[in-house]
Amino acid sequence: MAKILIVEDEPRLAQLLADYLRHSHFEPEQTGSAADAEQRVRDGDLDAVLLDLMLPDGDGMEVCKAIRRFSQVPILMITARVEEVDRLLGLEIGADDYICKPFSPREVVARVKAVLRRAGNAAQPPAEGGLALDRHRFEAVHDGARVALTAIEFELLAALSRQAGRIWTRDQLMDVIYSDHRVVSDRTIDSHIRKLRRKLSEGLTGDHDWIGSVYGVGYRLQNPDEET
The missing domain is CATH 3.40.50.2300 (Response regulator)
Incomplete structure (x- = not known):
C-alpha cells in the first residue's frame, strides 16, 4: 500500500x-x-x-x-x-x-x-547512444554515470528516447507530461528542457548536448557522436 x-x-x-x-x-x-x-x-x-x-x-x-x-x-x-x-x-x-x-x-x-x-513502470532499455532510463530511481544512465531527474524531467527524456532523432513539438511533449491536458505555456516546456539539458550534460558526458533544438519546431534526442 x-x-x-x-x-x-x-x-x-x-x-x-x-x-x-x-x-x-x-x-x-x-x-x-x-x-x-x-x-x-x-x-x-x-x-x-x-x-x-x-x-x-x-x-x-x-x-x-x-x-x-x-x-x-x-x-x-x-x-x-x-x-x-x-x-x-x-x-x-x-x-x-x-x-x-x-x-x-x-x-x-x-x-x-x-x-x-x-x-512505477520498469526501467527502459538503452536507447541509441547507450542512454538508459531507470524508472525505479528516476535516473538517466550512460557508461556507468547516473543523473537523478524529477518525474517531469524523466517523462520528457523518456518521450525523446523512444525514437532517437525524432523531433517532438512542444504540444506533443506537453501531452506526455500533463495527462490531464491542462493549458500551460511553451515557456514551461522550455524551462524543463533547459534544466534537463544541463543535468545530462554535466552528469553524463561532459559538454555534450543530449537534446537538440529545431528552431520553430521542437526538440529531439541527440547521440553523443552527433554534432549539436
Missing part, C-alpha cells in the same frame, strides 16, 4: 484528503510542519508527498528544494497561488505536479495515481 504524506496545516482539509486517499487504498500520513515533512522524507519510506505551500514554520517552495537535495520522491504542490509565475517556479524547483485551490479531493487522488503510475 503506497504511503502518501499530506503536508497541510489546515486540519479539516488534511483530514478530508486523508479520508479520500484511504478510501482509494492509499496509506495517508499527516503533518502541518515543514520541518516534520523534511524529516519524514529522510526516513525514506514514502511514495509521494502532497505539499501545501503556506506552512506555519516555513515555505513549501523551500521545503521542496530541500527535499530535492536528497530525494526524488514525487511531490505534488497544493496552493492558492494561481499566477503562472508561481506555477512555473513550483515545477522548476522539482515539483512533479501543481494543484490549485479550490480543488476536488477526487482530482487530488487522480493526480497522485498518475504520478505514481509514471514512477
Whole structure:
C-alpha cells in the first residue's frame, strides 16, 4: 500500500484528503510542519508527498528544494497561488505536479495515481547512444554515470528516447507530461528542457548536448557522436 504524506496545516482539509486517499487504498500520513515533512522524507519510506505551500514554520517552495537535495520522491504542490509565475517556479524547483485551490479531493487522488503510475513502470532499455532510463530511481544512465531527474524531467527524456532523432513539438511533449491536458505555456516546456539539458550534460558526458533544438519546431534526442 503506497504511503502518501499530506503536508497541510489546515486540519479539516488534511483530514478530508486523508479520508479520500484511504478510501482509494492509499496509506495517508499527516503533518502541518515543514520541518516534520523534511524529516519524514529522510526516513525514506514514502511514495509521494502532497505539499501545501503556506506552512506555519516555513515555505513549501523551500521545503521542496530541500527535499530535492536528497530525494526524488514525487511531490505534488497544493496552493492558492494561481499566477503562472508561481506555477512555473513550483515545477522548476522539482515539483512533479501543481494543484490549485479550490480543488476536488477526487482530482487530488487522480493526480497522485498518475504520478505514481509514471514512477512505477520498469526501467527502459538503452536507447541509441547507450542512454538508459531507470524508472525505479528516476535516473538517466550512460557508461556507468547516473543523473537523478524529477518525474517531469524523466517523462520528457523518456518521450525523446523512444525514437532517437525524432523531433517532438512542444504540444506533443506537453501531452506526455500533463495527462490531464491542462493549458500551460511553451515557456514551461522550455524551462524543463533547459534544466534537463544541463543535468545530462554535466552528469553524463561532459559538454555534450543530449537534446537538440529545431528552431520553430521542437526538440529531439541527440547521440553523443552527433554534432549539436
